[in-house]
Amino acid sequence: MALAWEGSSSPEGAAVNQSGARSCAGGGAADRGFTLIEVLVAFLIAAMAMAALVRATTGAVTSSRVAGRYGEAVARAQSHLAALSASLLADSDRQGDEGGGFHWRVRVAAAGTAHAASQFRAIPQGAFTLYRVSVTVSWTEGGRSRAVQLDSAQLGPVA
16 A cells, blocks of 8 residues: 655645655655764764774884894894904904994804814814804884894804
8 A cells, every 4th residue: 555645745844644644855763864973973983993003004114114124133243243254253342333323243252172173183182262253233213222143153263
């Protein structure tokens, strides 16, 4: 059974249907739209979601930058370690600025004589010493001091 509209609308702008009920010209109560409170709550939820997204993105960018600096520091420390030759192995503590905000420090200390060499007749006993080598590359980032340290042992001539 279909409802038919009678005549014209009332002076207030509401139409009257067959049952005598009046409806607004713009539709029912569900078509009125959102209240101010609903809109404010929606904006608040959206703002909190955006703040969380920005915080997560900023954290990811910062972590990526710090990881890159650690990688660069490890490469610089490996370079210092590789630059040590047997002739430079002697008890020492050297340091300097690397550039790019990095500072380096190389410590070399005798760990003991390599007695294993004495079993070979061509190598005189006590001809070699085991050296502990420690290379540290440090920098400051975001108000925090950070460092990478590589430790190694190298065989060198007795000093």
